[in-house]
Amino acid sequence: RHRSSTYLSKVQSSSNMLARQTLSPMCRLARHAAATNVRSVGTLPAMRTVQRSQFSGRAFPAAVARVFSGPGARGRLMTTMALTPLGGTTAKECPGNEAMMSLQIGEFEGEADAWSGDLLIIGIFEEMLKVEGEGEEATTTLASEEIIELDESLGGIITELIAEGDFKGKPGKPICARLGGLIRRVGIVGMGKAADTQAPKTWKALGSAAASLGKAHKAQTAAVTVLGCPDMDPLSVLAAVEAVSAGAFLGTYDDFRFKSKGKGSTLKSLDIVKMGPVEPAVAKASAMTQGQVLTKQLVSAPPNTCTPSFLAQTAEEIAAEFSDVMSLKVLEKADCEALKMGAYLGVAEASEEPPKFIHLTYTPPEGTSDSTTKLAIVGKGLTFDSGGYNLKAGAGSMIEMMKFDMGGSGATLGAAKAVAALRPAGVEVHFIVASCENMVAGRGLRPGDILTASNGKTIEVNNTDAEGRLTLADALVYAEKLGVSKAVDIATLTGACMIALGGGVAGLFTPCDAMAKEVADAGEAVGEKLWRMPMEEAYMEQLDSSIADMKNTGTRMGGAITAALFLKEYVDKMQWAHLDIAGPVWDDKQGGATGFGAAALANWVLANSSEPSK
Numbered sequence: 048r049h050r051s052s053t054y055l056s057k058v059q060s061s062s063n064m065l066a067r068q069t070l071s072p073m074c075r076l077a078r079h080a081a082a083t084n085v086r087s088v089g090t091l092p093a094m095r096t097v098q099r100s101q102f103s104g105r106a107f108p109a110a111v112a113r114v115f116s117g118p119g120a121r122g123r124l125m126t127t128m129a130l131t132p133l134g135g136t137t138a139k140e141c142p143g144n145e146a147m148m149s150l151q152i153g154e155f156e157g158e159a160d161a162w163s164g165d166l167l168i169i170g171i172f173e174e175m176l177k178v179e180g181e182g183e184e185a186t187t188t189l190a191s192e193e194i195i196e197l198d199e200s201l202g203g204i205i206t207e208l209i210a211e212g213d214f215k216g217k218p219g220k221p222i223c224a225r226l227g228g229l230i231r232r233v234g235i236v237g238m239g240k241a242a243d244t245q246a247p248k249t250w251k252a253l254g255s256a257a258a259s260l261g262k263a264h265k266a267q268t269a270a271v272t273v274l275g276c277p278d279m280d281p282l283s284v285l286a287a288v289e290a291v292s293a294g295a296f297l298g299t300y301d302d303f304r305f306k307s308k309g310k311g312s313t314l315k316s317l318d319i320v321k322m323g324p325v326e327p328a329v330a331k332a333s334a335m336t337q338g339q340v341l342t343k344q345l346v347s348a349p350p351n352t353c354t355p356s357f358l359a360q361t362a363e364e365i366a367a368e369f370s371d372v373m374s375l376k377v378l379e380k381a382d383c384e385a386l387k388m389g390a391y392l393g394v395a396e397a398s399e400e401p402p403k404f405i406h407l408t409y410t411p412p413e414g415t416s417d418s419t420t421k422l423a424i425v426g427k428g429l430t431f432d433s434g435g436y437n438l439k440a441g442a443g444s445m446i447e448m449m450k451f452d453m454g455g456s457g458a459t460l461g462a463a464k465a466v467a468a469l470r471p472a473g474v475e476v477h478f479i480v481a482s483c484e485n486m487v488a489g490r491g492l493r494p495g496d497i498l499t500a501s502n503g504k505t506i507e508v509n510n511t512d513a514e515g516r517l518t519l520a521d522a523l524v525y526a527e528k529l530g531v532s533k534a535v536d537i538a539t540l541t542g543a544c545m546i547a548l549g550g551g552v553a554g555l556f557t558p559c560d561a562m563a564k565e566v567a568d569a570g571e572a573v574g575e576k577l578w579r580m581p582m583e584e585a586y587m588e589q590l591d592s593s594i595a596d597m598k599n600t601g602t603r604m605g606g607a608i609t610a611a612l613f614l615k616e617y618v619d620k621m622q623w624a625h626l627d628i629a630g631p632v633w634d635d636k637q638g639g640a641t642g643f644g645a646a647a648l649a650n651w652v653l654a655n656s657s658e659p660s661k
Contacts, residue, residue: 150299152292152332154325155270155318160200162318163229164268166261169197169205170238170253172275173216176209187215194274201226204233218249221256223264234260241277247574250290254317258298261314272320285328288319290574292332293339297642300340302347331469335573338465338649339642345457346632346640350431350450355403355482358428358453361460362405362480369467372412378404388481388521390500394514395483397435397491402483404522405456407463409476411656420474420533420655423526423621424648426459427452427515427538428482435485435492435511451640452515454632455538456480461645466652473657477529481522485514497595500524502617507595515540516610517599520617527621535566535651536614537626537644543606544580544627552576553631553643556611557624566624569651575643577626580607587612 155162159169177190187209189195198205204226208214212222216237223234236256243249257269271291279287295317303309319325345353345361359377366375383392383404395402405428411419429452433439439446463478485492492498496508498517501524506517515538526534544554553570555577557563563579570577586609589601597616601609611625631643 150296150312150314151316152295152325152329153316153318154322155320157320159197159270159272159320160230162270162320164270164316164318165231165266166223166234166257166264166269167230167232168221168234168236168253168257168260168269168271170236170256170271170273170276171205171214171216172238172241172273174241175275176214176216178215185215187213191275197274201230201233205235208233208235218252221260223260232260232264232266238273238275241275244277244279244287245283247286247290247572250287251294251574254291254294254296255298256294257317258295258312258314262299262312265313267313267315268318269314269316270318270320273322281323284323286572288322288325288328289332289335291319292317292325292329293336293573293646296332296336297339300343302344302638304344305349334465334468335646335649337468338461338463338645340461341464342454342457342461342645343640343642345460346451346454346642348450350484353450353453354400354430355428355484356400358430358456358460358480358482359403359405362407362463362478365460365464365467366407369464372410372470373463373467374408374410376406376408378406383521386501386521386525387499388501388525389498390506390517391481391483391521393492393496393498393508394429394435394485394517397486397488398484399486400430400484402481404525405478405480405482406525407460407478409463409466409474409478411472411474412470413472415475418473421477421529421531422474422652422655423477423479423529423531423534424459424462424652425479425481425519425522425526425534425536426456427454427519427536427540428456428480429453429515429518430482430484432485432512432514433487435487435514436494437510437512438487439512448633451633452539453482454628454640455515455536455540455626455644456482457640458537458628458642458644458648461642462648462652465645465649469649469653471653471656471658474652474655476652477526477531479522479526481518481525483518485511500617504597504616505595507592507598509598510600513600513610516613519614523614523617523623527619531621533562533565533622533655534618535562535624535626535648537628537648539629539632540625540627541607541610541629543603543610545630547580547607548578548630550630550634552578554578554580554607554611554627555624556580556582556608556627557622558582558615559622559624562622562624565654566626566647566651569654570647573646573650575647576631577647580611580627582611582615583608584612 175191175194177188179186189198204224208222208224218237218239221234221236223232226233238249253271257271261269299312299314301311362375366373380402432449432452459478459480466476492508492511494509494511498506501521519536548554555566567577586605589609590597590613592598607627614625628644631641634641
């Protein structure tokens, strides 16, 4: 159905799924006309995906798309996501540092019981079940013809799993049992109430379940199906498929760069049963997830690896991979001195690591015009924060975790990678990171020093551990001079925001209602929670200084708000929002770095493009 100038004369496949399919003699490899090197189907080694592929007029970013023909189906598109660890010396020197992810996701148009493979995951909404009684006396039975028929065709295994697992369709851990035959194992996962179908987390959990059960049972092939799903419009279906795919991609991600041994996921393919054409949604999920994984890798990396120079190297790799739409400028210390970035350089002064001011620019494939929207994303890039002379010390200081103080820059570079892969039209984006370390040394920043930012404002430093806002001040001034109309900065800025919102929600600060809605909607669409916080102007008096234009901190009360008010002083005419992600940047229960922010920022860019529904 989909022709390409390149054909594969031989299909190599060792997976159980493909072995069970009757393949046409020739599989067509959909790819961009500019791509020159095509690898055979059976081999997808560790590589950075640089090919651009084309399918039905839609760009398939950073993915290799393939169409398989098989009995009972009009075709299966498999979008493959291939990621490698971070480049440079880190990737080469860490033992066991193998390909992070290699997963094919496609559609299966037959009934769920007609699928064959290692693992079938069944998502069940609560309405599919009838619960009678309470507590230990409660019993759960099947309540619809749809689930009864599938249960009968699978030998009653759904009933068995429900009884043994006290399953009621509520969100939670999936449960699994061996079936044997053409389907080796069957698992079930609660999808909650059918009214929650618009929530990304509902669908993401389904993909995550496939990944976690696949890893636990060493499955190579899996499929997911849903029972009790209400009718959804086409855009909602695509959003659901995107979330399932994202959950699967992220669920198969393992980071063992810094371990002597490590085993990756065995899952090679995932079929999504009867949800229509999946290719656009899977392609978008692939691009978004690549950005999130890059963010996770950067935030997880230790500070003796992830230095300002390392962030600049990562930006260089993004620019090289997407050279047709990405360009890079790295300002060295002398360049920043020429631009009078006194606030940023004051923080960097004590470190042996040279500061790197990173400026990545995305230019749409069609070029720019007067109608092109110009955006900026500014990320805090403190690769280690000792606190300076206001040293982080004592219980609760979290100094051992201060490698994640560059979480904002990680999200910025992750968003850059996703945007470059998605290639939105009608929008130019500047990704800016003022990267450095905050250390202690004789020539370093002292409490009581006065710094002059690049807009001429002077700052009395009454706390060297409030350094992130100093670096962001010069970065925001730089962004506005580029002529952008809107900017979002993202930073692990305050412990106060962690106290206010906890570990699962980021603070959203902006004086502009339209920006608040744009950014919050972008986060909600990808399941990243943002909560708008007040910009209480009266609190600005806390930053009053008798000898400078302002201090860099106020009192402990309302610390997240005064930090945002400080940043507002370095914004003039552009619409601006500030995201404080100190809480959700890290979660030990989820394995550490969460990748928070990359997807929301990339989605915000898409919403401002000339094709926001892409």
